[in-house]
Amino acid sequence: MKALARPGALDGSAAASAAKERTDSGPVLRIEHVTRRYGRTVALDNVSLELGRGIVGLLGPNGAGKTTLLSILATVASPDAGRLSVLGYDPALASERLEIRRRLGYLPQDLGYHRHFTVSAFLDYVAILKELTDSRIRHAELARVLASTDLTALAGKRIRTLSGGMRRRLGLAQALLGSPDLLVLDEPVSGLDPEQRLRFRELLSQLPGDPVVLLATHQVEDVTAVCSAVVVLLAGRVRFAGTPAELADLASGRVWLSPERHAGAELSWRAGDGRWRNIGPLPPAGADMVTPTAEDGYLVLSGAAGGNGAHP
């Protein structure tokens, strides 16, 4: 595996503090020409991105490279080529990788846990991995994240007896331990019911310390609701980076309503009021055009609704 090139490497702690200062004015996450392969499969293909503070949504179909990108940002995997700056630190250097991990909350797509763990024991274990060794401080932190994810009443339950949604909340709880500066959340709302999803949005909105949040999801409406920026990955490449409103604008002039399914539509479905909502590149003359949503923009961008899959 090829290590990242880093010209003019600085001394550990000096580099760390210097790097931290850089994020005050510049981007918090900088990804430059990152490529990652698994055998012959190219999961990330020359990806470059710059992201600032706020909540960033990562959209894309299965296999688009979202999980790979988040794994690299969470320092769980390394890129084959390219370089990164996370919170001003270079993960290619062991000392700076440690600084990233001290500021990181990570929810992987598959939350692994030992079979005998209760909710509290699991959080206790992760808190120790996060260097919270003082039991008084650690248990107070456990109580805080349990309360914020509404899991206090389940503290003594074995994880294997929890529902999928509860496990997802537990995953979120462990990511929040230590009030991280950077939250990397892979499918955080997967398995959550509508009320829990709303509570998740509320939780994200109330996070102390203005952390950077990067969340991968299939739920476009969650992105619209809470994210200040959105990135769309398709086949390992960044096809869009902008605001949810700009994503919606990609479908401008391509969404219309009709009493019957329109033959010119690439994608159409009957809405609750009985009318058909059509998405396509060629609306008929005099069509009842509607304001597109971010979901419409995503469908156009991904090629599912008449787009060419390329960002204009």
Add this chain to the structure above:
Amino acid sequence: MTNSPVDCAVLSAAVVASYADGRLDAAAAWSVEAHLPGCPACRTALSARVDADRLARNRAVVLARAGLHDPGLAARALRRCGVPEHIAVLLGATPSLRRSWLAGLLLVLAIVVGATQLAASLNPAVAQNLGGGGQFSVVAAAGSARWLGLLPFFILAPMVPLAAVATAFSPVLDPAYRLTAAAPVSKIWLLCVRSVAVIGASLVPAAIAALALPGPWWLALALLLPALAMCASALGLATVVPPLAAAAGVAAGWTAVVTAAALAANTASAAFGPAGQATAAVVLAAAITLILVRRNKIDYGWMG
């Protein structure tokens, strides 16, 4: 907050306030608590001073602590030995320290020892040789290859700690591997702490099995150095290749060496003689040096 007067001859408002704020020492707090059930005035004064948010936080901490399960036999034993609480919690989650793993390990060793005993009992010459002078050689009777019955034990017993180390650090066997990888905990520290614990735990059954063999008592000691050398070699190689590949490579190499030495000397224990012990010591020293030199290379996921 000002201290309102308390209509009580025993406790002053200041003491009640200190108790409510958690500023009393343990003895004074117990005195207040003994007094409270019989004094409505003090209870009323105390209720007025209690911070609801703090109460809720305390309740949440109590519930969180109550949810911590029994740490298990290994963690309890470690705590009794003076191991810090957070290290005992980490080690309690190590697969090779858990009872089921140790039970399986004892079963395998019992089978190997039983087979060895059977081989010796079927060959009176071998049995007599073993039982006689305690000489450290398991010589086959003329024209017999029954001494090969001991070979599996000599291969497997020193490998038990190696297997324990591999399970302790293997991403495949650690379900929380990705969380561990993304955490700031030092991977070399975690690796060493887990390794020392599982080597200690697995050497005990291996030594008991060695004592059960029809041979000299110090056979158990002769297994120690090769076992430690293998564990250290696997850890050292884990700085270069993935941990499981490192452990598998060392296990394969050990099997080849012991078998080749046994065939060459026509003695199952040939690899455990003075030359074998000296070689194991050299390998152990080299492996420890490799670990120290490349300690920053031990990291989950991020290679470089």
